[in-house]
Structures are given as structure tokens and as C-alpha cells.
Amino acid sequence: MKPLVAIVGRPNVGKSTLFNRLAGERLAVVDDTPGTTRDRLVAEAEWNGVVFDIVDTGGIEPLPRAGASALATDSAQFVPQMRAQAEMAIAEADAVIFMCEARLGVTAADREVADILRRAQTRRPDGTRQPPILLAVNKTENLTGEQDAYAFYELGMGDPYAISALHGTGVADLLDALVAVLPPAAPEAETEAVKIAIVGKPNVGKSSLLNRLLGEERAIVSPLPGTTRDAIDTPLTYAGQPLILIDTAGVRRRGAIGPGVEKWSVLRTFKAIARADVALLVVDAVEPFSQQDAHIAGFILDESKSVVVVVNKWDAVEKDTYTMDAYTQRLRSTLHFLDYVPVLFISAKTGQRCHQVLPLALQVQAERTVRIPTAELNQLVRDAVVRHPPPSRSGRQLKINFASQVRTDPPTFLFHVNDPELAHFTYRRYLENQIRAHYPFTGTPLKLSFRRKND
Numbered sequence: 001m002k003p004l005v006a007i008v009g010r011p012n013v014g015k016s017t018l019f020n021r022l023a024g025e026r027l028a029v030v031d032d033t034p035g036t037t038r039d040r041l042v043a044e045a046e047w048n049g050v051v052f053d054i055v056d057t058g059g060i061e062p063l064p065r066a067g068a069s070a071l072a073t074d075s076a077q078f079v080p081q082m083r084a085q086a087e088m089a090i091a092e093a094d095a096v097i098f099m100c101e102a103r104l105g106v107t108a109a110d111r112e113v114a115d116i117l118r119r120a121q122t123r124r125p126d127g128t129r130q131p132p133i134l135l136a137v138n139k140t141e142n143l144t145g146e147q148d149a150y151a152f153y154e155l156g157m158g159d160p161y162a163i164s165a166l167h168g169t170g171v172a173d174l175l176d177a178l179v180a181v182l183p184p185a186a187p188e189a190e191t192e193a194v195k196i197a198i199v200g201k202p203n204v205g206k207s208s209l210l211n212r213l214l215g216e217e218r219a220i221v222s223p224l225p226g227t228t229r230d231a232i233d234t235p236l237t238y239a240g241q242p243l244i245l246i247d248t249a250g251v252r253r254r255g256a257i258g259p260g261v262e263k264w265s266v267l268r269t270f271k272a273i274a275r276a277d278v279a280l281l282v283v284d285a286v287e288p289f290s291q292q293d294a295h296i297a298g299f300i301l302d303e304s305k306s307v308v309v310v311v312n313k314w315d316a317v318e319k320d321t322y323t324m325d326a327y328t329q330r331l332r333s334t335l336h337f338l339d340y341v342p343v344l345f346i347s348a349k350t351g352q353r354c355h356q357v358l359p360l361a362l363q364v365q366a367e368r369t370v371r372i373p374t375a376e377l378n379q380l381v382r383d384a385v386v387r388h389p390p391p392s393r394s395g396r397q398l399k400i401n402f403a404s405q406v407r408t409d410p411p412t413f414l415f416h417v418n419d420p421e422l423a424h425f426t427y428r429r430y431l432e433n434q435i436r437a438h439y440p441f442t443g444t445p446l447k448l449s450f451r452r453k454n455d
């Protein structure tokens with residue numbers, strides 16, 4: 001697991017600007033898929049060779065932004081969301097960047113966030129390391145900025161780092177300090193077992209599904225609970241295949257909440273997804289999709305994990321013959337899942353189709369690890385090009401010299417071409433579909449990258 005860094009602070013201080021700056025270069029490399037309008041919530045960043053994930057908590061617990069003046073955003077009405085952001089950050093992150101801005105000096109909202117962070121920190125009861133907090137004072141690109149930052153000693157959060165997220169000044173010093181306090185990436189234990197995370201917002205039926213899966217006669221459960229602090233790992237053997245079910249629902253943490261109440265944390269869900277091979281995204285057939293569903297789906301896509309969407313409580317839905325199709329279409333467009341993502345309609349209550357969940361997850365994992373032989377891949381690509389040649393743009397046409405699958409997990413294909421600029425989105429999509437026509441890679445995203453022949 002890479003360490004996770006959370007940015008917190010009141011609205012408009014520049015959190016998403018810093019997020020984009022830290023994530024920017026990497027996003028440009030990884031995310032060459034136009035047409036995705038989704039905001040990223042977590043992105044990988046790197047400084048001095050240290051790789052970490054960064055999250056803008058403002059994007060997860062969004063605050064109204066439109067037309068809000070700097071002073072309006074300081075208002076008390078935002079305190080509940082700021083509290084939620086700060087508590088989530090303290091509970092789940094390995095380090096926190098607490099952001100203020102110089103121009104207004106220390107505001108009431110800054111003090112509020114500082115208090116919440118301090119309180120949340122002292123409440124961490126489970127003996128795990130408390131995340132260090134770095135205080136960043138933003139918008140200091142003018143001359144007095146450095147001096148303005150000194151006022152922020154008042155918050156009792158240590159030395160303020162004067163930065164400009166917009167222009168980049170001071171960010172290097174902040175990052176030097178950050179990577180110095182980050183814990184090293186925790187290595188995942190080597191295992192043959194397929195890791196399957198059961199994720200979804202509260203009350204969709206994750207625990208009920210887990211119980212069904214564990215109750216199945218072919219599942220042999222070996223009790224080894226509590227191997228991580230973020231989720232409960234249940235090792236089992238299914239049809240001869242070792243699995244680990246990563247369960248986020250059963251976690252009742254941090255003492256601050258009553259028994260039986262799940263303290264919802266989308267970051268905990270993110271961490272479970274990051275460790276998994278396959279995510280079972282459970283949604284509630286009776287409830288409309290919500291932003292929480294979309295966030296979780298976004299994490300799965302961002303992390304290039306394989307996914308099976310499990311629509312639960314199907315017993316409680318009034319159906320006619322078209323309902324499943326209509327539901328699936330709505331699901332794909334709302335959660336940005338393309339056709340390759342399988343959707344299973346189950347009832348954890350009655351057991352309907354629950355026996356299909358693990359076989360499908362294992363099929364998805366088996367396909368995820370497929371490696372297409374190079375000769376076969378090139379034949380497939382040549383055939384595809386003959387059937388449907390790349391369109392030419394201002395007299396120039398894409399020429400594919402050679403293709404190879406450079407890795408699995410996720411399956412990644414490298415095309416050596418005359419000019420990557422000529423590989424347009426629709427043609428990339430066409431090539432992907434041609435690959436999938438032979439090798440479906442059910443539930444698994446593919447990466448297609450295009451390089452100039454001699455590079």
C-alpha cells in the first residue's frame with residue numbers, strides 16, 4: 001500500500017489547485033482517455049522518488065462553491081462538512097496537509113478545522129500512528145506572503161509552509177517536509193490468494209452478501225480475522241482456489257461510534273479497493289444511485305481494478321421483463337461503467353443468484369491475468385486494420401507497426417506507430433473492442449498506449 005495524503009481546509013483556500021498540481025503530470029500520462037468528465041478524487045503523486053496517493057477531501061465531501069465569496073465560504077454552515085473531511089482525513093490518511101490562505105489571515109473557519117483536527121487526533125484510540133499534520137498557507141505568491149504566513153503560528157500546528165498552489169512557489173519545501181514524515185509504503189503480503197473486496201455504501205447489503213458467500217457449501221473458511229486495521233480479511237478456499245474476502249462493512253472502528261453503526265468512510269473503501277484484485281461493488285436496487293456509489297465506482301476506475309457490479313435486493317423490486325436491461329443501462333451511464341463490466345442481480349436475502357458471485361469474480365480474475373501471445377496479438381491487430389482502416393487526417397494516416405502486451409494487472413498494450421497523435425479516441429476504442437472480441441477481459445479495464453516507432 002502506498003501512503004495516503006489528505007488535503008483538508010475550508011472552501012476556496014486552494015485544495016483542488018494543489019491536488020491538480022501534485023497529480024497533474026501523472027494524470028496526463030495515465031489518463032489519455034478523452035470523454036471522461038469525472039473528477040478524480042484520488043491520484044498518485046511522486047516527490048523525490050517517493051510515491052504516494054493524494055486525496056482532496058473537498059471533492060469527497062463537497063461544499064457549495066458556486067458564486068461563494070471568500071467570506072461567505074467562511075460561514076458556519078460549512079462546519080459539518082469540514083468536520084467530516086477532517087475526521088476522515090485523520091482516521092484514514094498517513095499524513096494531512098492542512099491548508100489555509102494568507103490573504104484573509106487566520107479565519108474562524110481555519111480555527112474550527114484546526115480544532116477538529118486536534119480533537120480527532122487525540123481520539124485515535126487503536127494505537128495506530130497518528131498522521132502528522134503539515135500546515136500550508138496558500139496564495140503567498142506576492143512579496144508579503146511569507147510574512148503573512150507567520151500569523152498562522154497561532155493555530156498551533158507547527159511551522160507554516162508558505163506556498164502558492166497556483167504558481168508553484170514553496171511547494172517543493174512543503175513536499176520535502178511531507179515525504180520526510182511519510183511512513184514507507186507497507187508491502188502487501190505475498191499471496192496466491194485472489195483478493196476480492198466487497199464495497200458499497202452503507203446498508204446496501206454487504207454484510208448480508210458476505211454471510212451468504214461464507215455460508216456456501218463450497219466455501220471453506222479459515223478464521224484469521226483482523227489482519228489489517230482498515231478491513232476484515234477473511235481467507236477462504238472456493239472451488240480449490242484460495243481467496244481473501246476484504247470486508248469493509250464489518251469494521252466498527254475508533255470507539256467514537258455506537259455498536260452496530262458503520263462509520264462510513266469512503267477513504268477506507270478506497271484503501272480496500274487499492275489492495276484488491278477484484279472489487280464487488282454492491283448497489284441497492286431499491287435506492288437511486290447516489291454520489292457515494294459514484295465515488296466508489298470512480299475509485300475502482302481510477303485504480304484500474306477489475307469489477308463486478310452486484311445489484312442487491314432484487315427481491316424487493318417490482319419487475320417486468322425490461323427492468324434488468326433498463327437498470328443496467330442506467331447503471332452504466334451513471335457510474336461510467338462500460339459494457340465490459342458485468343452486472344449481476346442478486347438477493348442476499350433469498351439467496352437468488354448469490355452462488356454466481358464468486359465464480360464470476362474468479363472468472364474476471366482469470367481473464368485479468370491473461371497474456372495474449374505477441375504473434376496472435378499482431379495478427380488480430382492486422383485483421384482489425386484491414387477490416388476498418390484508421391481514418392486519415394489532413395492526408396496522414398495512423399500506421400501500426402507492432403503491438404505487444406507489456407503487462408498484465410491491468411492488461412496493458414503498447415502500439416508502436418508512426419505518430420501517436422493520429423491514434424484518435426474512437427480508433428483506440430475500436431482496437432480495444434477488437435481485442436475484447438477475442439479476449440473479453442470481462443470486468444477489467446485495458447490500457448492502450450501508443451508510442452512513436454523509434455522511441
Ligand code: GDP
Pocket residue numbers: 009010011012013014015016017018058138139140141163164165166167
Ligand atoms: P478549494 O475549494 O480549496 O479546492 O479551492 P480551489 O483550488 O478551487 O481554489 C479556489 C480559488 O483560489 C480558485 O479561484 C483558484 O484559482 C485560487 N487559487 C488557488 N491557489 C492559488 C494561489 O496560490 N494563488 C492565488 N492567487 N489564487 C489561488
Ligand code: GDP
Pocket residue numbers: 200201202203204205206207208209249262312313314315316346347348349350
Ligand atoms: P451493509 O451495511 O452494506 O453491510 O448492509 P447489511 O447487510 O447490513 O444490510 C442492510 C439492510 O438491508 C438489512 O436490513 C438487510 O436485512 C437488508 N438486506 C440485505 N440484503 C437484502 C436483500 O437482498 N433484499 C432485501 N429485501 N433486503 C436486504
